[in-house]
Amino acid sequence: MPVNADFQGRVYPPTETYRVSVAKIREFAEAVGSSDPVHVDAEVARVRGYADVIAPPTFAVLIAQQCDAQLISDPEAGIDFSRVVHGEQRFTHHRPLTAGDAVVGTLHVDTVREAGGHAMVTTRTELATEQGEAVCTATSTIVIRGGE
C-alpha cells in the first residue's frame, strides 16, 4: 500500500508532557559514550550556566520518535513499519534539554513523496516547554522501501 500523500502538511496536537529526568539523561549519555560530566554532575552543569544536568545533543530523538509514532501507527497513513529505514536526522537546539524540563512535542508532516519506488516522509517535531519556550526542532526523514 502506498503512503497516503494526503498526510503532507498535517499537524498533530501537542503530545502529553515528557519530563526530562536526571536518570534518563545519565542512561542515554552512557549508552552513546558521552563522558562529558555535564550530563551527570549538577555542580559542573551549574558552573557552566545550566539549571541542572543537560542531555546529549541527540537525546531529543527519544521524544521525537514518540511523536512520530502518531503518524507511523496510523493505519490510514499506510506506513509499513517493517519496511521503514531511517534516512536523515537533524536537530536544531535553541538550548540544551535540561533535567526538570517538562516538554511537549508538536508533530508536523512536512513532506510525503515517492522516489525510485520508495516513499519518503519528512517529519518535524517542535519541542517546547509547557510554558511555550522553544527548546529543540527535530527533523527526521524515513524511507519506506517499496515492495519486492
Place this chain on the structure above:
Amino acid sequence: MSAQSSTPAATEVRAFDSVSVGDALPPRTVHVDRARLVQYAGASLDRNRIHWDERFAKEVGLPDVIAHGMFTMGSAVTLVTDWAGDAGRVVEYGVRFTKPVVVPYETGADIEVSGVVKAADPETKRVTVELTATAGGEKVLGRALAVVLLD
C-alpha cells in the same frame, strides 16, 4: 588555552580564536557490540528487533543485526562535544544515514570517526565541523555537520 576554571571537572569551552578552517579534530574509534545495542535500545526506547535479534534481522532481509542509526549519530558527535569542551554547545547537528553498521555477534564493529572544521563565523562564534564515520571501509554517515557555539 587561557583562564583557570573554578571547578576542575568543568572543562573549558574551546576559544573561537584558537580555531581555523581546516583544523582536524582528534579521531576516535567507537566499538559497538550487541550488548551496547541492547543498552542503547533501552536508553533510547528504540526497541526495533533488527538492532538486537539476529534471526529477526535476517528474516527481514538484513545481513545481520545492524546498529541504530541514532546510536552512530549520537556516538559520533562525542568527538565534537569533547573537542568543544561542553556538550551543551551543539546548536545544529544533522546527518544522512548512508549505510547500515552491521554488528556481527563474534566481533562487533568498529566505527572510525574523524572531523574537520569546515567553517568558522567570527560574528556568531559558530564553528561547523564535518564528521566522517566509516565502518568496514564504508561511509555510514553522509553530510554529517555539527555546528557548535564557542567562546
